[in-house]
Amino acid sequence: MNRFLSNATNKVDAKGRVSVPAQFRNVLARLDIQELYAIQDFVFPAITVGGPDLLDRYERQIDGEDPFSPDANDMSLLIHGGGIFVKLDGEGRLMMNEFMRDYTGITDQVTFVGRSDHFQLWDPVCYEEKRQEALSRRLAGRPARAGQGETG
Amino acid sequence: MNRFLSNATNKVDAKGRVSVPAQFRNVLARLDIQELYAIQDFVFPAITVGGPDLLDRYERQIDGEDPFSPDANDMSLLIHGGGIFVKLDGEGRLMMNEFMRDYTGITDQVTFVGRSDHFQLWDPVCYEEKRQEALSRRLAGRPARAGQGETG
DNA sequence: TGGGAGATTTTGGGCGTCAATGGGATACAG
DNA sequence: CTGTATCCCATTGACGCCCAAAATCTCCCA
Numbered sequence A, B: 001m002n003r004f005l006s007n008a009t010n011k012v013d014a015k016g017r018v019s020v021p022a023q024f025r026n027v028l029a030r031l032d033i034q035e036l037y038a039i040q041d042f043v044f045p046a047i048t049v050g051g052p053d054l055l056d057r058y059e060r061q062i063d064g065e066d067p068f069s070p071d072a073n074d075m076s077l078l079i080h081g082g083g084i085f086v087k088l089d090g091e092g093r094l095m096m097n098e099f100m101r102d103y104t105g106i107t108d109q110v111t112f113v114g115r116s117d118h119f120q121l122w123d124p125v126c127y128e129e130k131r132q133e134a135l136s137r138r139l140a141g142r143p144a145r146a147g148q149g150e151t152g
Numbered sequence C: 001t002g003g004g005a006g007a008t009t010t011t012g013g014g015c016g017t018c019a020a021t022g023g024g025a026t027a028c029a030g
Numbered sequence D: 001c002t003g004t005a006t007c008c009c010a011t012t013g014a015c016g017c018c019c020a021a022a023a024t025c026t027c028c029c030a
Helices: A022-030 A052-063 A070-082 A098-104 A124-140 B022-030 B052-064 B070-082 B098-104 B124-140
Strands: A007-011 A017-019 A036-040 A047-050 A084-086 A093-095 A109-114 A119-122 B007-011 B017-019 B036-040 B047-050 B084-086 B093-095 B109-114 B119-122
Touching (some): A007 A017, A036 A070, A070 B109, A070 B124, A098 A119, B036 B052, B036 B070, B098 B119
Antiparallel strands (some): A007 A109, A036 A084, A047 A119, A109 A119, B017 B093, B036 B047, B036 B084, B047 B119, B109 B119
């Protein structure tokens, strides 16, 4: 598989490290992603993690504008200044820092959520809530029934 | 990495010195930047720091305008007249002077913010505020749907 | 279909290195 | 001569790197 799919929850250890799921690491290897860039999701309380192309995608938005415009300035502040580089240790773990914890509410567990070309770091409880909400919205326009399937 | 990305906060010591983050120093070395030039950011209460090419970039901006326009005149005054040179000591620290403190409100801590081809010095609290504002502006211009998942 | 061996993945912890910081000594300028 | 800035060295603490154990999964064979 060459895309980030599904989700998994791992523990944060005493040093603040957490294993990136092997499945996701395989995708990283397959896509030949050496360097990880992380930034807060603009919509959900989650951290988005991806390769350099993730940064490129955001930057194209900046480049499309007048470099001295207020919009481009805001965007640069958020993208260039707001992101961080993430390293994996020999066992494929990353460090949870203050920035990530604050924004996500993550304490001792992290849910990794695949988002096709990137993945995200969520607080497990928060993820379940937001997922349910998204599902509800999705089902809103439909005949009531459906709503059983709890995910594991 | 050969660009200034991410951010870090360091302490100002009793002598008014503050360490430039190692990550940024690496970029400076990689870009072979020997001389640092600092000016006021025109938008935020921050000090912009970069190499000689920083000047070039602003000068091109000035050149692009009518040389007799008030804007070009203002910019020249601020860029050419208002900038200062910054030196790093053996440990990679710079001196916070009155000019920098006045404009940024920095007291005992400095947040270094990467802006791709340069970096900035911010008061940590102020940075957090302005970053939030920028984020809000960014979200404001979007369809209030969000829920589905576009990460932007 | 169930058990079990082997492989993989996750988790825990020790240790060395380097960055950040503090402080004394010295050079320089007003 | 005095105050400030620069240089140099010491300390501290965080992070990266390594190895080991525990937990989980896979696959084969009975």
